[in-house]
Amino acid sequence: MTALKQVTLYTDGACSGNPGVGGWGCVLLYGEHRRELSGAEGETTNNRMELMAVIQGLRRLKYPCKVEIYSDSAYTVNAFSQCWIESWEKSGWVKADKKPVQNADLWRELLALTHTHAVTFHKVKGHADNELNNRCDALARGAIAAYRAEHPEAAGGGETPA
Numbered sequence: 001m002t003a004l005k006q007v008t009l010y011t012d013g014a015c016s017g018n019p020g021v022g023g024w025g026c027v028l029l030y031g032e033h034r035r036e037l038s039g040a041e042g043e044t045t046n047n048r049m050e051l052m053a054v055i056q057g058l059r060r061l062k063y064p065c066k067v068e069i070y071s072d073s074a075y076t077v078n079a080f081s082q083c084w085i086e087s088w089e090k091s092g093w094v095k096a097d098k099k100p101v102q103n104a105d106l107w108r109e110l111l112a113l114t115h116t117h118a119v120t121f122h123k124v125k126g127h128a129d130n131e132l133n134n135r136c137d138a139l140a141r142g143a144i145a146a147y148r149a150e151h152p153e154a155a156g157g158g159e160t161p162a
Contacts, residue, residue, distance in 0.1 A: 004066040004118055005030065009057040011071045012126070012136035013049025016144050021154050022046065023147065024053035025139025027132050028060060035060065038139040040147035042154055049140065050076050051106040058113040066118045072126030072133055080121045085111055 008029040015022040022044035028035040037056055041049070050073035058067065071077055079085045085107060088095065093104040101107060113119075124133050148154055 011053035014140040015046035023140035023143030026057040040143040
C-alpha cells in the first residue's frame, strides 16, 4: 500500500458586513510546491467563507492525501475536534436545541471531503504572526475587493462594527 502524500492547507475566510460580500483564501503546500487560491460570493457570511476556504483547498487535491489543515476559525476546527459534526450528522443536521445546523450544505460537503482525505485540523491564532494565515486573510480580502470591482452594486457595506 502506498503512503499518502503529505499536504499542508492554510485557510481563511472574511466578510465585509456579516452577511455581506465575502471572500475565502487558501494556501496549499506540497513539498516545494505552493498553490494559492481565492474566491468571493455576494451575499454570504464569515462562517460560510471559512468553510469554503477549506472545501476549495481540499477540492483541488487530485487524489487522497494526508492533509494538515490550519485555520483561525474556531467554528470550523471545533466542529471536528469536539465532534460536533458527528453529532449533527447523526441527528439529521439538527442541533441539540432542535434548530437546524447552519451551513449544513457546506458541512456535508466538507465531511465528504474528510472521508476522502486523512485530515487533521489545527487552530491558529488569527491576525497574529502566522505568515501563511495572514496570507490567506490577504487573499480573502483581495477576493472581496475584486468582487466589488466586478459588481459595483455590491460596493456598499463595509466592516460590521465590533
